[in-house]
Amino acid sequence: MLLFCSENFPKPVRNLFNTNHNGYILYTCIMFLVVRLEDVELPPIGPTDVLVKMLAAPINPSDINMIQGTYAILPDLPAVGGNEGVAQIVEVGGQVTSLKAGDWVIPKDAGLGTWRTVAVLAEDDVISLPNDIPLLSAATLGVNPCTAFRMLSDFEDLKPGDSVIQNAANSGVGQAVIQIAAARGISTINVVRDRPEFTQLSDRLKAMGGTHVIKEEVLRRPEMKELFKICPKPKLALNGVGGNSATELLRHLQYGGSMVTYGGMAKKPVTVPVSALIFKDVKVRGFWVTQWKRDHSSDGKAFRAMLDELCLLVQQGQLTAPACTEVGLQDYSEALDTAMQPFTSAKQVLIM
Numbered sequence: 001m002l003l004f005c006s007e008n009f010p011k012p013v014r015n016l017f018n019t020n021h022n023g024y025i026l027y028t029c030i031m032f033l034v035v036r037l038e039d040v041e042l043p044p045i046g047p048t049d050v051l052v053k054m055l056a057a058p059i060n061p062s063d064i065n066m067i068q069g070t071y072a073i074l075p076d077l078p079a080v081g082g083n084e085g086v087a088q089i090v091e092v093g094g095q096v097t098s099l100k101a102g103d104w105v106i107p108k109d110a111g112l113g114t115w116r117t118v119a120v121l122a123e124d125d126v127i128s129l130p131n132d133i134p135l136l137s138a139a140t141l142g143v144n145p146c147t148a149f150r151m152l153s154d155f156e157d158l159k160p161g162d163s164v165i166q167n168a169a170n171s172g173v174g175q176a177v178i179q180i181a182a183a184r185g186i187s188t189i190n191v192v193r194d195r196p197e198f199t200q201l202s203d204r205l206k207a208m209g210g211t212h213v214i215k216e217e218v219l220r221r222p223e224m225k226e227l228f229k230i231c232p233k234p235k236l237a238l239n240g241v242g243g244n245s246a247t248e249l250l251r252h253l254q255y256g257g258s259m260v261t262y263g264g265m266a267k268k269p270v271t272v273p274v275s276a277l278i279f280k281d282v283k284v285r286g287f288w289v290t291q292w293k294r295d296h297s298s299d300g301k302a303f304r305a306m307l308d309e310l311c312l313l314v315q316q317g318q319l320t321a322p323a324c325t326e327v328g329l330q331d332y333s334e335a336l337d338t339a340m341q342p343f344t345s346a347k348q349v350l351i352m
Contacts, residue, residue: 001040001080001116035332040116047095048123052105056139057085057114058324059339059348060172061263066111073111073290080113085350086129086138087119096123104131106142108297110290117329117352127300129307133314136321139349140172145310145319147262147289148176152184155258155285156235160185163232165249167191167216168240168265170201172322172347175208177238182209183318187231189252191216191245195343208320219248228252236260243268250276250284258283324349 045051063083065071089103099105105126107114112125129138152158164181168174169190181188190205192198194215202213212227233254239246240263250259250272259282261270276282296302313319323346327335335348 001038001113001119035336037330037332042118043120045091045093045120047093049093049120050089050096050099050105050123050126051091051118051120052087052126053090053118054085054087054114054116054352055104056135056326056352057082057350058140059335059350060084060143061265061339062110062143063115064336064340072288075111079111080116082113082115082350083107083110084140084143085114086135086141087114087126088131090118093123099123099126099128102131104129104138106138108300108303109293115332115350127303127307130311130315133311134321136324136326136349137314137319140321140324140347141307141310141314143289144172144322145176145180146293146306147173147287148180149306149310150289150292151238151260151262151287152177152180152186152236154287155260155283158184158186158235161187161232162236163187163189163211163234164236164238165189165191165234165252166238166240167245167249168263169205169210169213170345171240171263173238173240173262175205175322176319178205178208178210179319180313182211183313187211189214189227189231189234191219191249193343197345201345204323216245216248219245219252224252233257238262239270240265242266242270244271246270247273250282253280253282256281256283258285260285260287262287262289322347326351 062071063081066073067081086104086106089099089101089105091101092099105128108125108127164186166174166177169192178188188211190210190213192201205213233252235254235257237249237253237259239249239259239261242264243266272284293303310319325346326349329350329352332350335350338344339348
């Protein structure tokens with residue numbers, strides 16, 4: 001179980017990791033990210049509760065931000081960390097009707113706390129998935145693929161043959177955008193930062209369906225004119241970086257297109273050129289999948305339909321999990337360290 005606290009610790013973070021327990025608790029304070037393993041007694045299973053065994057849970061940037069106190073959701077402390085993952089139902093309360101033992105489930109909303117081995121949860125806090133899809137696909141389905149799906153569906157009327165441009169194309173969201181777009185016949189222009197292994201990364205993104213893969217600096221070069229001779233200008237730009245990268249995406253939108261910001265890895269503001277607003281009538285929007293889920297929580301039909309469509313893509317081999325490194329729960333400190341490094345090529349997934 002992962003919990004946050006507001007204590008202050010005088011020692012460096014690396015000396016505060018404790019692996020001599022059977023459970024997991026994440027503590028945070030203003031200056032330090034602290035993780036502890038603790039045994040936590042489970043509450044009794046109520047009539048509308050379910051007992052679940054967590055199977056796998058990724059470490060996402062939003063999880064780190066929540067622990068550091070910089071995310072939009074800041075739970076009361078101490079709190080269990082981890083916003084995504086897949087669990088298996090072990091036991092259900094007497095009034096539970098939608099779930100049964102053996103079902104796989106994922107959280108309906110952020111803040112549920114997935115970095116733990118077992119939990120007692122309310123029936124209404126989880127939603128089922130087919131248990132014949134790969135474990136890593138199930139564990140990483142609820143955030144990034146849902147974000148990609150909604151951004152490709154809700155902002156522009158995209159048709160086969162249209163194009164989308166995105167930065168952070170090698171991120172979890174970026175990889176999902178590539179695959180979902182490819183399944184819909186939509187071309188993608190995928191922007192990534194330069195790195196020593198750029199060729200290998202480009203080949204990998206193209207293998208999963210990416211149409212074009214370019215370095216960020218190419219956005220400002222004449223090569224873009226050549227690219228648009230073989231690819232239509234994009235109706236939609238997806239920004240997970242911010243700063244100059246977002247500004248350059250805007251410059252390449254077609255008239256009336258939309259740029260949707262879902263992340264800000266550069267930690268710099270989005271600057272919109274006046275000319276883009278006046279002469280190209282671009283639309284600048286934001287998207288947060290957690291808010292979308294909450295806005296559509298009253299009946300759950302939209303979320304259910306989206307998950308069904310994503311799971312079908314998984315079953316058809318058109319949507320795979322991002323590159324993942326499976327890490328045993330006892331090695332959580334190494335996984336957290338790796339997740340916070342720049343140019344991380346694989347998502348860290350805690351296996352319970």
